[in-house]
Amino acid sequence: MAMSPSVAGWELGLRLRERRELMDVTAVSAGKAIDTSQSYISGIENGKLKINASKLAELATVLEFDEAEIEELQALREAAGKRAWWSPYSAMFSSDMLRYFGFEHGAEGIRAYNAGLISGLLQTKDYALAVMHGGGPSIRLAEANRRVEVRMKRQERLDDKDDPLRFTALIAESALRQQVGGREVMAGQLRHLVDRIERLPDTLDVRIVPFSADYYNALGGSNFYIFGFASSRLPELVWQETITSTDLIDQPMRMREYNLAHDQAMGYALGRTESLGLIEQIRRELE
Template sequence: MSHQPDNPVPLFGSGPRRSLNPTAAGIVLGTELRRMRAERRLTATRAATLINASVSKVSRLERAESPPDPRDIEILADAYGVNPAERAQLRSLTRRAREPEWFDRYTDCAASWMQRLIALESDAVYYCAYEARLAPGLLQTPEYARQIISDGLRLSEGDRVEQRVLLRQERQRRFFGQPAPPVARFLLDESVLHRQVGTPAVMAGQLRKLLEYSDRPGVTLLVVPLNSSVVSNHGSMAHLRFASGGPPAMVFIEGDDDAMYYVKPDEVERRVEVMLRLSHEAAVPWRDSRAILLDALKRYEDG
């Protein structure tokens, strides 16, 4: 049962070490390269000259926005004077970062700006999401997801819709189906429960799933009521924290057709403060949230 105390979770911290997936390996590689360059007091321009590339390429490499070239990594390792252990780590991260991701077969169905979140969410040790418009993607039923995709993207029924539904189901399986899933906290604006997606039966099925997940160990689902005094300017936010040795903590903010990722500690902390206020000042406790969900379910079942 999820009646855990509503205590703030530290922004940063350690946890069990996990093997890095390709996206995480690329992020850690970029972070290490940026740290090594800064410690040697070398500019990005100097690093770009070393690998005969543009400054933007160095920037993309350090932000893990493009696949690393092993030759570039070797040249930079020489220039930074790394020790044998550091060189071995850089090589290992480079190899891993160049491997395909599990969702590559869904590339046509996943917006490029969503792919980093999809790659990292199941590897987090702590995941907190706030949703103001729709049920969280990690908690959507196939029927609810299918309706959103068909209506929102104006796609006709067929492979294009079903592939997107399958992607969401695979995300859920990888997130919740692993031996030690992330500790998850979902903050759901009450308006989501009033916004009918599809038929009453579709909504009833979605609410049953939300109730089911609210009872899972390690999962907390809280409702932010309509009369809350705490308001977010963003309709969809997620805070991810990783085990020691993994990527830095980050905040993902989704827009209408793009997203922003924040990893600098001050930027993360500023946005997580909003989520903590939503969680601990605005959201009602677990039992009250469950009662709100049950009331909404009854409305749709009666309708």
């Protein structure tokens, strides 16, 4: 699959920042050297601003990249400038959410923890629409349908024949029993979840943390997603969701805490077969 523009821009920025710091060059000095500002250099390094070919060539020369490295950087710049599938929907979402789509699309694997809702990558249209309607009266039906459309497009990564997303979904039992949209919608959602598990045995691992589990650190916390990438140059990222905010986390110490929390919750989760059995049991209770 083609590289996600967001991931390409992020890798480009990381490589520029790593070289600049290695050479002990400040962002101010780098900006002055190519006749631009510190904020522009910072925006490029954070993957939030784009850079044209000539400016990148100037900056790469200042930072003493060799010719082969400059070719790699220019390839990343071109990939970062490509139009993404989510571009037509950009007016509907915040810049942070659009970056999330980009990282999700470009990830090799995702490990998730969901406490109150089924993960968006595993939702049915009816369940997703019920979630959208629950977002408040300000969301009109037309917009809700468009948002559901985006959610369905995001799920295509799971079925990519050449490079499917590897997804480990830790789901609290409460999310299976919360009747989002009513009994019929929830029963359909659980049938869909069973179907997804059975169709994608090699790349989808759904584990349920039962009510019988003892306390674990993620209990009572917010949903979070740990992204892993194919490039050895890229570290893991965490995306955290709360009621009022979202947060993209790349600090090593905080990353470590989320990895430990996910591992701990996995230790309390049922096995693959037992998880599937519990999903089917709750589905039968609803029908």
